[in-house]
Amino acid sequence: GAQAREVDTVVIGSGPGGYVAAIRAAELGQNVTIIERDQIGGVCLNVGCIPSKALINVGHHYRDAISENPFGLTQADAKIDWSKTQDWKQNTVVNTLTGGVKMLLKKHHVDIIQGEASFNDNETLNVVQEDGHELLQFNNAIIATGSSPIEIPALPFGKRIVDSTGALSLPEIPNKLIIVGGGVIGSELGGAYANLGSQVTIIEGLDHTLNGFDAELAKPVIDDFTKRGGVIVTSAMAKSAVQTENDVTLTYEVDGQEQTVSGDYLLIAVGRRANTNTLGLNNTDVKLSDRGLIEITDNMQTTVPHIYAIGDVTAGPQLAHKASFQAKIAAATISGDAHARDLHYSLPAVAYTNYELATTGETPESVTEKQLTATISKFPFAANGRAISIDEAVGFIRLISDKTTKALLGAQIVGPGASDLISELSLAIENGLTTTDISLTIHPHPTLGEAIMDAAEVADGLPIHI
Ligand code: FAD
Numbered sequence: 001g002a003q004a005r006e007v008d009t010v011v012i013g014s015g016p017g018g019y020v021a022a023i024r025a026a027e028l029g030q031n032v033t034i035i036e037r038d039q040i041g042g043v044c045l046n047v048g049c050i051p052s053k054a055l056i057n058v059g060h061h062y063r064d065a066i067s068e069n070p071f072g073l074t075q076a077d078a079k080i081d082w083s084k085t086q087d088w089k090q091n092t093v094v095n096t097l098t099g100g101v102k103m104l105l106k107k108h109h110v111d112i113i114q115g116e117a118s119f120n121d122n123e124t125l126n127v128v129q130e131d132g133h134e135l136l137q138f139n140n141a142i143i144a145t146g147s148s149p150i151e152i153p154a155l156p157f158g159k160r161i162v163d164s165t166g167a168l169s170l171p172e173i174p175n176k177l178i179i180v181g182g183g184v185i186g187s188e189l190g191g192a193y194a195n196l197g198s199q200v201t202i203i204e205g206l207d208h209t210l211n212g213f214d215a216e217l218a219k220p221v222i223d224d225f226t227k228r229g230g231v232i233v234t235s236a237m238a239k240s241a242v243q244t245e246n247d248v249t250l251t252y253e254v255d256g257q258e259q260t261v262s263g264d265y266l267l268i269a270v271g272r273r274a275n276t277n278t279l280g281l282n283n284t285d286v287k288l289s290d291r292g293l294i295e296i297t298d299n300m301q302t303t304v305p306h307i308y309a310i311g312d313v314t315a316g317p318q319l320a321h322k323a324s325f326q327a328k329i330a331a332a333t334i335s336g337d338a339h340a341r342d343l344h345y346s347l348p349a350v351a352y353t354n355y356e357l358a359t360t361g362e363t364p365e366s367v368t369e370k371q372l373t374a375t376i377s378k379f380p381f382a383a384n385g386r387a388i389s390i391d392e393a394v395g396f397i398r399l400i401s402d403k404t405t406k407a408l409l410g411a412q413i414v415g416p417g418a419s420d421l422i423s424e425l426s427l428a429i430e431n432g433l434t435t436t437d438i439s440l441t442i443h444p445h446p447t448l449g450e451a452i453m454d455a456a457e458v459a460d461g462l463p464i465h466i
Contacts, residue, residue: 002135003135004124004135004136004137005134005135005136005137006136006137006138007031007033007111007136007137007138007139008030008031008032008033008138008139008140009025009030009031009032009033009138009139009140009141009142009331009334010032010033010034010035010117010125010136010138010140010141010142011025011032011033011034011035011141011142011144012034012035012117012125012141012142012143012144012145012279013035013036013042013143013144013145013146013275013311014034014036014039014040014041014042014101014105014112014144015041015042015043015044015045015144015146015311015312015320015323016042016044016045016049016311016320016321016323016324016327017042017142017144017146017310017311017312017323017324017326017327018034018036018042018142018144018310018311018327019034019040019041019042019101019104019105020323020324020327020328021142021144021308021310021327021328021330021331022034022105022108022110023104023105023108023110024327024328024331024332025142025331025334025335026108026109026110027108027331028331028332028334028335028337029335030140030331030334030335031111032108032109032110032111033110033111033112033113033136033138034105034110034111034112034113035113035115035116035117035125035127036112036113036114036115037114037115037116037117039098040098040101040102040105040112041094041097041098041101042144042146043146043147043312044320044323045094045097045098045101046094046098047164047165047168048164048320049320050093050094050097051089051090051093051094051168052164052168052185052188052189052192052352053352054088054089054093054094055085055089055168055189055192055196056188056191056192056195056352058080058085058089058192058196059191059192059193059194059195059196060195060354062078062080062195062196062197063195063196063228065078066078066197069391070391071391080173080196082172082173086169089168113127113129113134114129114130115127115128115129115130115133115134116128116278117136117279118278118279118280118283119141119279119280119281119283119284119286120135120280120283121283121284122284122285122304122306122307123137123138124136124137124138125138125141126280139306140306140307140308140334141306141307141308142300142307142308142309142310142327142330142331142334143276143279143286143294143302143307143308143309143310143313144309144310144311144313144323144327145274145275145276145279145313146274146275146311146312146313146323147272147273147274147275147312147313147318148272148273148275149163149164149165149268149269149271149272149273150268150270150271150272150273151163151268152180152238152268152270154238154239154240154241155180155238155240155241155250155266155268157268158243159243159245160243160244160246160247160248160264160265160266161241161243161248161265161266161268162265162266162267162268163267163268163269164185164189164267164269166265166267167189167265167267167269168189170265172264173193173196173197173198174193174198174263174264174265175198175199175263175264176198176199176200176201176262176263176264177190177193177198177199177200177201177263177264177265177266177267178200178201178203178248178250178261178262178263178265178266178267179200179201179202179203179266179267179269180203180238180250180252180266180267180268180269180270181202181203181204181205181267181268181269181270181271182202182203182204182206182209182210182232182234183209183210183211183212183269183270183271184210184212184349184351185269186202186204186209186267186269187202187209187210187221187225187351187353188351188352188353189267189269190202190225190230190267191221191225191230191352191353191354194225194228194229194230195228195354199229199230199231199263200225200229200230200231201230201231201232201233201261201263202230202231202232202233203233203236203238203250203252203261204232204233204234204235204236205235205236205237205238205270206234206235207234207235208234209222209232209234210222210351210353210357212317212349212359213351213357213359213412213414214363214364214365214412217357217359217398217412217414218357218414219414220355220394220395220414220415221351221353221354221355221357221414224354224355224394225353225354233252233254233259235254235255236252236253236254236259237252237253237254238250238251238252239251239252239253239258241266243266246264247262247263247264248262248263248264248265248266249261249262250262250263250266272312272318273292274291274292274293274294274312274313275312275313276288276292276293276294276313277292281294284304284307285303285304286302286303286304286307286309287302287303289315293313293314293315294309294313294314295315296308296309296310296314296315298329299329299330299333299338300314300326300329300330300333301333308330308333308334310323310326310327310329310330311323311326311327314326316347317347317349319347319349321347321348322347325347345361345429345430346360346361346410346426346429346430347360348360348422348423348426350418350419350422352419355392355394355395355414355415355416355418356413356414356415356416356417356418356419357412357413357414357418358412358413358414358418358419358421358422359410359411359412359413359422360410360411360412360422360425360426360429361400361408361409361410361411361425361426361429362374362400362409362410363400363410363412364376364398364400366410367400367409367410372402372409373402373403373404374400374401374402374403374409375399375400375401375402375403375406375435375459376398376399376400377398377399377401377435377455377456377458377459378396378397378398378399378455378458379396379397379451379452379454379455379458379463379465379466380393380395380396380451380466381393381394381395381396381397381415381416381448381451382394383451383454383465383466384446384448384450384451384454384465385445385446385450386446386447386448386450387415387416387448387451389446390416392415392416394414394415394416395413395414395415395416395418396413396414396415396451397411397412397413397415397421397451397452397454397455398411398412398413398455399411399425399435399438399452399455399456399458399459401434401435401459405434406434406435406436406459406460407432407433407434408425408428408429408433408434408435408438409429410429411425411429413425415448416448417448417449421448421449421451421452424449424452425452435456435459435460436456436460438452438453438456439453439456439457439459439460439462441453454466
């Protein structure tokens with residue numbers, strides 16, 4: 001057969017798992033080759049985290065512009081030039097970041113191959129490129145091939161039935177948008193389009209949306225969504241859909257009754273499947289779970305020790321920062337600097353809904369499950385000067401601390417700035433800080449972050465502002 005080219009560390013996929021692994025491996029002295037079949041930056045930068053947050057931001061601006069406010073500002077009739085929005089999202093936001101990643105890979109002398117990789121055996125990859133194919137024999141491989149939207153056979157993608165990628169690039173703002181799946185992606189995009197003026201209906205199979213955030217946290221988000229005409233149907237099963245040139249009608253079942261809802265577009269957001277089926281893993285000794293996820297150790301090693309797997313192809317939440325964290329562990333392990341750590345100790349998760357939701361570490365349910373004796377303290381943004389002065393005094397901060405040692409175990413936030421505020425709490429958990437450590441840390445005034453200090457004072461029994 002053809003002669004294989006020898007490479008040192010090969011990374012398959014260039015999302016937040018793959019590109020971070022490649023850069024860190026290069027920093028640690030490895031010769032790195034990265035293979036990408038589509039766009040550098042993966043789902044997150046091209047069709048995930050980043051473009052969705054760009055549209056969510058435009059939704060906030062538009063909503064602010066058209067809504068009545070209590071401070072006497074009237075804005076001349078706001079209009080959106082949607083093609084400009086799309087152009088900005090793609091050519092400024094996404095391309096700036098993917099261009100940056102390409103530059104960083106070059107700076108670290110990472111060899112970039114545009115092509116689709118699959119394993120021939122435990123040591124060899126076949127890479128199909130535009131003009132032929134190449135065999136690579138590697139010392140170490142890191143699989144970071146990510147995930148793809150799940151398609152429901154009865155609701156096939158088309159002009160009017162779209163996945164999240166389609167929903168980020170709709171040709172117009174829908175008058176009516178139907179969403180099957182009220183998880184984080186469905187709720188974020190539903191919230192964004194509701195802000196942009198769409199009438200949004202979410203059809204959810206479970207008895208609640210925003211799974212992973214408890215009812216008390218989700219309430220301000222759901223209240224805000226329904227206040228803007230959003231409809232949420234829970235315990236509902238999507239059955240079938242008819243799409244025409246101009247619209248789509250979904251049939252779903254709720255309480256044993258068939259119902260229909262029509263709209264301009266139907267977004268299917270029911271989850272993502274790991275990209276492991278076309279990787280030729282059956283030619284290797286890499287073991288998959290029955291859900292198609294790759295089994296790994298705490299050091300990200302698969303059942304073939306010199307083949308690693310990170311990101312959405314592994315078990316656990318599908319989050320960019322999880323992929324990047326695993327990437328650093330894999331790169332370090334290859335360089336002989338293993339530092340396995342319990343990833344789930346304080347893995348934060350954020351939903352960019354109105355209002356934002358964030359969680360890290362333990363939750364009220366998990367402390368009950370684990371029978372931990374915890375103090376749960378809360379502080380509302382309604383008592384925070386900054387939140388009131390920006391007219392966003394909604395939601396609260398919740399801290400969960402050990403009753404005896406006062407060590408912070410977990411935290412949840414719903415309200416303004418939750419996505420940025422949660423990092424302070426992850427840092428505290430990771431470093432074993434107590435609620436007293438937090439309340440003795442001077443927080444600048446007036447800031448949303450003061451609510452963290454206030455919540456810690458509540459835990460210590462010495463609240464000032466409540
Ligand atoms: P990916 O980013 O999926 O990258 C995998 C790459 O591998 C792709 O570029 C793919 O083309 C390439 N590839 C696959 N197979 C091959 C092959 N055989 N050969 C060569 N290349 C291959 N997460 C967050 O943390 N925060 C958010 O706000 C957030 N928002 C999201 C919004 C949306 C709409 C979506 C869809 C996802 C969002 N996510 C978010 C999830 C996040 O995008 C993923 O968790 C993350 O991208 C996973 O990173 P990864 O490196 O594992 O894989």
